[in-house]
Amino acid sequence: MRLHSRDDRRRAGPRLRVAVLGTGYWAWWCHGSVLSARPDIDFVGFWGRDAHKAANAAARVGRGRGFTDLDEVLDAVDAVSIALTPDVQAPLAARAARAGKHVLLDKPLALDVAAADEVVAAVARSGVTSLNFLTYLFQAEVTAWLDDMRDLAAAHGRWEGASVSCAGSIDTPGSPYSDSAWRRARGGLWDWGPHALSLLFALLPPVERVSGVRGLRDTAHVTMEHAGGPVSSMTLTVTAPEGTQESTVAVWGPGGRHTLSLPTGTLREACHRAVDRFVEAIARGSRSHPLDAAHARRIVAVLDAAERHLARPAEQRMTVPAP
Numbered sequence: 234m235r236l237h238s239r240d241d242r243r244r245a246g247p248r249l250r251v252a253v254l255g256t257g258y259w260a261w262w263c264h265g266s267v268l269s270a271r272p273d274i275d276f277v278g279f280w281g282r283d284a285h286k287a288a289n290a291a292a293r294v295g296r297g298r299g300f301t302d303l304d305e306v307l308d309a310v311d312a313v314s315i316a317l318t319p320d321v322q323a324p325l326a327a328r329a330a331r332a333g334k335h336v337l338l339d340k341p342l343a344l345d346v347a348a349a350d351e352v353v354a355a356v357a358r359s360g361v362t363s364l365n366f367l368t369y370l371f372q373a374e375v376t377a378w379l380d381d382m383r384d385l386a387a388a389h390g391r392w393e394g395a396s397v398s399c400a401g402s403i404d405t406p407g408s409p410y411s412d413s414a415w416r417r418a419r420g421g422l423w424d425w426g427p428h429a430l431s432l433l434f435a436l437l438p439p440v441e442r443v444s445g446v447r448g449l450r451d452t453a454h455v456t457m458e459h460a461g462g463p464v465s466s467m468t469l470t471v472t473a474p475e476g477t478q479e480s481t482v483a484v485w486g487p488g489g490r491h492t493l494s495l496p497t498g499t500l501r502e503a504c505h506r507a508v509d510r511f512v513e514a515i516a517r518g519s520r521s522h523p524l525d526a527a528h529a530r531r532i533v534a535v536l537d538a539a540e541r542h543l544a545r546p547a548e549q550r551m552t553v554p555a556p
């Protein structure tokens with residue numbers, strides 16, 4: 234089967250049948266609206282545990298229908314795009330992969346390493362294509378900056394450190410995530426952490442050791458030691474005080490010190506690019522992709538290590554003597 238990319242839309246060909254697993258805001262506003270607008274995709278609909286929400290999501294994008302029976306939707310598709318809470322995403326992604334369906338994943342892949350391992354094993358055994366939609370890595374302004382940083386490192390020497398700060402707020406009036414139970418429970422570490430790590434993984438060698446300290450609200454301050462000596466840090470919160478929301482990345486080394494203010498728009502454009510790569514990889518029969526389930530699992534492993542270090546008792550830290 235030859236599947237056509239968005240750039241190749243004028244030529245006719247078999248279309249990839251895709252459904253979204255999930256019925257929430259991100260499922261319909263991003264995944265569903267992007268997939269249903271593409272001429273190279275036969276958009277089948279939304280699966281959710283609530284029939285009304287699944288039908289509503291389909292009505293919002295004006296294509297496909299709602300499903301509550303997972304086997305029925307898996308029978309009807311070649312691929313699924315997943316926008317569920319991460320603890321639900323992992324087992325369903327593994328189930329879809331075992332059924333021979335390609336999986337477009339969202340971040341984080343899972344909330345523990347064992348669940349992520351299950352997805353990686355299912356994808357590898359079935360030989361399906363997987364791709365993790367790490368938004369920044371599909372936003373043109375970010376990928377252009379990362380390309381420049383790669384060129385500078387090649388010309389001047391490797392980067393010696395990097396830092397990412399992601400401060401958002403699900404308490405902003407009108408936030409579509411204000412009722413997101415998993416974000417309330419797991420905070421910035423698990424919501425922003427995959428985005429921050431997608432940048433740090435692109436700039437620096439693999440992470441070997443992790444340490445962290447909790448700040449106020451849900452803020453996680455995490456330090457990472459990378460192979461060969463570079464050190465990076467990330468500061469992450471989904472409950473930043475009003476007026477303090479901002480996300481930046483900085484990198485330094487012999488090639489200078491460079492900072493990028495991370496974009497907040499172009500999310501659906503990024504999703505289109507991710508779907509382009511997903512469709513191309515499936516058409517090529519390419520089973521491994523730089524942003525596949527194994528990459529997503531490496532992110533979960535760092536977040537899991539950070540979570541464990543953040544949970545250590547205060548007595549295990551150095552106390553500053555009182556004057």
Ligand SMILES: NC(=O)c1ccc[n+]([C@@H]2O[C@H](COP(=O)([O-])OP(=O)(O)OC[C@H]3O[C@@H](n4cnc5c(N)ncnc54)[C@H](OP(=O)(O)O)[C@@H]3O)[C@@H](O)[C@H]2O)c1
Pocket residue numbers: 255256257258259260281282283286315316317318319321322339340341366367368409410412413414415416424
């Ligand atoms: N790449 C990005 O930039 C980006 C941006 C936003 C979100 N996301 C990701 O997209 C995913 C979904 O995000 P969200 O904002 O929609 O999360 P959310 O607001 O917490 O919504 C969770 C969704 O999961 C469903 N769900 C929860 N428990 C379930 C269960 N046991 N069985 C079946 N469905 C269940 C909910 O269905 P009910 O309504 O029936 O409870 C709802 O559709 C997350 O992984 C998030 O990180 C990524």
